Structures are given as C-alpha cells and as structure tokens.
Amino acid sequence: MKDNFINRTIVKQGIRAAIRDPDKNIPFILSLIEKADTKGVNAKSYASIRNALEDPDNNWNIMIHNLLRNVDPDVLESMMMSLGFHAAVASAPIRMQSIEKYNCNIPWAVLMDPTAACNLHCTGCWAAEYGKNTFLTYETLDRIINEGTALGTYTYIFSGGEPTMRKKDLIRLAETHPDCAFLAFTNGTLVDEEFADELKRVGNFTLAFSIEGSEADTDFRRGAGTYQAVIRAMDLLREKGVMFGFSACYTSKNLDTIGSDAFVDLMIEKGCLFGWYFTYIPVGKDAVTELMATAEQRAHMYHKIREWRKTKPCFLLDFWNDGEYVHGCIAGGRHYLHINANGDVEPCAFIHYSNVNINDCSLLEALQSPLFMEYRKNQPFNENMLRPCPMLDNPEKLREMVGNSGAHSTDFLAPESAEELTAKTEAAAAAWQITADALWEAEDDEVKYGHQHVVYS
Numbered sequence: 035m036k037d038n039f040i041n042r043t044i045v046k047q048g049i050r051a052a053i054r055d056p057d058k059n060i061p062f063i064l065s066l067i068e069k070a071d072t073k074g075v076n077a078k079s080y081a082s083i084r085n086a087l088e089d090p091d092n093n094w095n096i097m098i099h100n101l102l103r104n105v106d107p108d109v110l111e112s113m114m115m116s117l118g119f120h121a122a123v124a125s126a127p128i129r130m131q132s133i134e135k136y137n138c139n140i141p142w143a144v145l146m147d148p149t150a151a152c153n154l155h156c157t158g159c160w161a162a163e164y165g166k167n168t169f170l171t172y173e174t175l176d177r178i179i180n181e182g183t184a185l186g187t188y189t190y191i192f193s194g195g196e197p198t199m200r201k202k203d204l205i206r207l208a209e210t211h212p213d214c215a216f217l218a219f220t221n222g223t224l225v226d227e228e229f230a231d232e233l234k235r236v237g238n239f240t241l242a243f244s245i246e247g248s249e250a251d252t253d254f255r256r257g258a259g260t261y262q263a264v265i266r267a268m269d270l271l272r273e274k275g276v277m278f279g280f281s282a283c284y285t286s287k288n289l290d291t292i293g294s295d296a297f298v299d300l301m302i303e304k305g306c307l308f309g310w311y312f313t314y315i316p317v318g319k320d321a322v323t324e325l326m327a328t329a330e331q332r333a334h335m336y337h338k339i340r341e342w343r344k345t346k347p348c349f350l351l352d353f354w355n356d357g358e359y360v361h362g363c364i365a366g367g368r369h370y371l372h373i374n375a376n377g378d379v380e381p382c383a384f385i386h387y388s389n390v391n392i393n394d395c396s397l398l399e400a401l402q403s404p405l406f407m408e409y410r411k412n413q414p415f416n417e418n419m420l421r422p423c424p425m426l427d428n429p430e431k432l433r434e435m436v437g438n439s440g441a442h443s444t445d446f447l448a449p450e451s452a453e454e455l456t457a458k459t460e461a462a463a464a465a466w467q468i469t470a471d472a473l474w475e476a477e478d479d480e481v482k483y484g485h486q487h488v489v490y491s
Contacts, residue, residue: 049114056102061087071123097347101307106275112237113277117215121188128186136185138401139367139410143189144182145383148175148203150375150446152196154221154256168375168446172203174392178373179211181397192218193383195375198225205232208239217242219281219310221256225267230274242281242310243268245301247291255288265304272305279308279349284335285325286314293331293338298346308349311339315384315426316458319448323458329465336420336473357414357422358477364422366409367401378444381409385425385432387441387452404439420470427463427470429456 048063061084068080086094102110121142132140150168179190190211192204197218208216216239225241233239243264246252252261271278280301284292291297292311301309313332314325327335336355343350357363364370365382372380378388379400389403400406412431414422421427424435435441436452443449 049111050107053102053107053110056099060098067118067123071126093343093345093347097307097349100347101277104272104275104305105277105307106234106237109234109237109276112212113215113240116188116213116238120213121215125186125188130186132185136398136402138398139406140185140401141182141187141367141370143191143370144178144187144397145191145193145370145372146170146175146178147194147373147375148192148197148200149195151199152194152221153199153223154196154260169200170373170375170377170392172206174377175203175207176210178392178397179207179214183211183214185398188214190214190216191370192216193372194219196221196224198229201229201232204239205229205236208236212236212238214238216240219244221260222264222267223260225270227270230270230276233271233276234274240277240279241267241271242279242308243306244281244283246283247288247294247297251288251291268304268306277307279306279310281310281312283312283314284327284331286327286331287325289327289331289334293335295342298342298348298350302346302348306348309351311335311350311352313354313426317384317386317450317455318445319450319454321458326459326462329462329469332466333469333473354423354426355420358419362414362416362419362422363409363424366413367406368409368413371401371406374444376444376446379403379406380444381405382425386444386450387436388444389439389441405435405441408435408439418470418474420474421463421467425456426459427466429459429463432456 048059048067051059052063064080064083064087068077071077071080083094083098086092087098089095105113125142129140129142148170182188182190190207197204198220201224204216204218208214218239219242222241222243222245233241244256245261245264246255249261252264253259268278282292282297298309313327313335315321316323316326332355335352339350339352339355342348360369365372365385367381370382372383373392374380374386377391377393378386379390379392379395379397380386380388387405389405390400392400395403409424412424412435415424415428415431416422424431433452433456443451
C-alpha cells in the first residue's frame with residue numbers, strides 16, 4: 035500500500051509536468067509508469083510509444099499532443115490516474131492473484147446496464163424492448179464495483195438502454211470510486227451543459243457517442259435529429275475539455291460511409307480521441323439478418339482500421355477483428371463480462387444467456403458459475419485469432435457451452451435458444467472462415483504470436 039501511494043504521487047506529478055512541457059516531460063512520465071508496471075503487463079506498448087515520440091509526424095505523437103492540448107488538466111490527471119495507472123498497471127498483480135486464488139476468469143472491465151429504458155428505438159438494438167421498469171439499483175451498481183476492485187477490476191462501462199437516463203447515479207459512482215475508470219456508450223441526445231460540467235468535475239468518466247456514419251445513416255437507424263444531437267454533444271464536451279470518443283456499428287448498408295477516411299477524419303476533427311468499431315449482430319428473433327456485414331466487408335474493416343492506426347491520430351478498436359491482440363475472445367470474464375438491467379450476468383453483451391443473477395450472488399460467484407467456467411475451459415475458441423467469437427465465428431462452441439452449462443436465455447420478451455441464434459450466424463461464420471484463414475495465413479509470426487502474452491490487461 036505504501037509503495038502504491040508513492041507510485042501514485044510520482045505519476046500525478048509527472049502528469050502535471052507533461053502538460054506543462056509535453057516534448058520534454060512525456061518520456062519522463064512514460065518511464066515512471068513503466069517502473070510502476072513491475073509485472074511488465076504493457077511492456078510492448080512502452081516501446082511503441084517511445085518510437086512514436088521520436089517522430090513529430092507520427093500519428094500517435096499527434097494524438098498525445100492533441101490529448102494534452104484539448105483535455106482539461108484536472109480531467110487528464112483524473113483519467114490518467116484511474117485508467118492509465120490503476121486500470122492499466124496497478125490492477126494487474128491483483129487480478130493475477132485473484133485468478134490463481136479462485137481458479138476462474140477475472141475481468142479487466144465490467145459492462146453494466148444501469149437501465150433498460152431508452153429514449154430511442156434503433157434498428158437492430160434490443161435495448162428499448164426490455165421495458166422502462168427494469169434497472170440495477172444504485173446500491174447494486176456500487177456493490178459490483180466494490181467487489182470488482184477487490185478482485186482487481188478497475189474499469190466499468192455502462193450500456194443499456196440509454197445509460198445517461200441515470201446521469202446522477204453514474205456521476206455519483208464515478209465520484210465515489212475515483213480510482214476507477216468509467217465509460218458510457220450513449221446515443222448523445224441527453225448530454226446537456228449540466229451533465230458536461232459534472233463529467234468535467236469528476237474527471238474519471240468519459241463517453242463514447244454512438245454514430246452510424248453520415249447524418250442519413252445515423253438518423254435511419256436511430257431516428258431523425260439524432261446525428262445533429264450527437265454533434266452538438268461532441269462540441270459541448272470539447273468546449274469543456276472532457277475526453278470522449280465514438281462508437282460505430284458497421285452493417286452491410288453503411289460500411290461505405292463508416293469505413294471511409296472522411297468519416298474518421300470528421301470524428302477526429304470533432305475531438306474524438308478514441309473509437310470503438312462493432313459489427314452488426316442479429317440478436318433477437320426479429321433481427322434483420324440482411325444487415326450483417328459480408329466476409330468481404332468485414333475484411334475491408336480489418337484492413338482499414340490497421341491502416342488508420344498508422345495514419346490517424348485516434349485510438350481505434352475493432353471488437354471482433356482485434357482478437358490477435360488479446361488472444362481470442364475477451365468475453366466470459368476473461369477480459370470483460372456483461373450484467374444486464376435485470377441483473378443477469380452474461381458472458382458478453384451480444385450473448386444473452388446466463389446461469390446467475392447479480393441480485394442473488396456476488397460477482398465472484400457469477401464468475402465461478404457453469405457458463406463462465408465453460409468459457410474459461412474453451413478459450414480461445416479457435417487457433418485463428420481472427421475467428422475469436424463463439425457466436426459469430428464458431429457457433430458450434432456457443433451451442434455446446436450453453437448446453438453443457440444449462441444456461442437459459444435472458445431475453446426479456448422473446449427468449450431465443452442458442453440453436454435459434456446460431457442458425458442465423460452459421461452462413462456468415464462459414465464465409466468468414468475462408469477469408470479469415472487466408473488473412474491469418476498471410477500474417478507473420480510476430481503478429482500471430484507476439485501478442486499472446488497479453489492475458490491480464
């Protein structure tokens with residue numbers, strides 16, 4: 035505890051120094067963080083950052099300077115301590131000890147739905163169907179975080195429903211747990227000046243705005259006026275010096291827009307420092323399977339995001355195509371899990387099956403439940419890390435795990451068996467196997483195996 039306090043104090047001082055004189059002091063703070071990372075969890079990242087800092091035209095160098103220039107110093111300090119120090123570095127040894135002690139997966143992040151209520155009804159999203167009377171109480175959310183931090187989990191992500199319908203409770207959680215990093219996926223329509231000021235005050239809470247590409251694409255899926263509401267919210271947070279990013283779901287219909295340089299350039303221009311890419315998943319009995327991306331379209335995104343990481347000053351993540359960096363599927367508590375608004379603890383936000391409810395058990399007991407242990411036993415689900423998912427890429431694995439564990443569907447309105455769900459993904463999985471195997475065969479050994487040590491972060 036004493037060493038941790040010393041490290042925290044030194045890192046905080048380094049952050050302030052980096053803000054004052056980035057070119058001189060960023061290498062200094064990087065060395066401090068590296069020394070604090072006694073387990074070497076992020077060792078390869080430090081080398082990459084050092085190389086970037088030596089080149090003023092490097093996109094990562096530009097992104098770091100944008101971060102320091104555009105984010106309020108107090109917000110930056112709070113986020114660097116919660117996400118950069120506690121979540122990325124200090125949590126690793128605690129998680130390692132917990133994994134060894136309890137012989138189960140311990141997640142880096144917990145995704146929770148504070149409410150099932152939503153003010154929009156987006157095509158392909160199940161959230162609005164769950165009803166307005168389903169939610170996790172503040173006390174339950176707080177308990178999950180307390181139990182999580184004891185196990186070494188310091189990152190908490192909110193989805194829904196529309197999580198900002200619980201603004202006050204979410205701000206209170208961020209304030210109560212200053213060592214934790216918080217993020218909410220939001221449609222952006224409820225972000226006002228008061229909420230922006232609160233985000234700035236707590237500092238350790240950021241937003242990812244859901245956007246579908248162009249104004250026409252966004253409003254087609256999310257409703258008229260949504261795009262302009264998101265843009266206004268981005269402008270407001272940038273004015274306040276609050277960190278934020280975007281979240282984009284690519285489908286067979288919007289990929290030309292969302293997969294374009296123009297779209298990413300606009301997001302960077304608006305102030306986004308990070309972006310999450312997801313592909314459309316046909317969850318729910320009425321899901322429109324025609325919106326699923328083809329194998330060729332998924333491959334397009336695979337190539338584009340890797341290209342952008344070398345050319346765009348924005349931290350981009352591809353939920354399905356980044357399996358090589360985390361050795362396959364991250365769900366089932368291996369790196370993250372999902373707790374819906376009813377309290378059902380699910381292995382993934384896209385896989386609605388469960389054995390346990392958080393209202394009846396602890397977070398640890400949920401991680402030791404049959405379905406989560408099935409995940410632990412079977413991960414990775416494929417030797418090809420570009421085929422990580424047990425639903426979209428290896429549907430036979432999901433059927434097997436749900437069957438072995440006796441897990442039940444958690445869909446509130448129309449329960450869907452694993453057989454019914456995977457019947458919709460079988461053809462896509464078969465098509466992607468051909469493309470993904472070719473991509474994986476073409477990768478060199480450093481790409482294939484160089485990231486597989488990343489188990490705890």
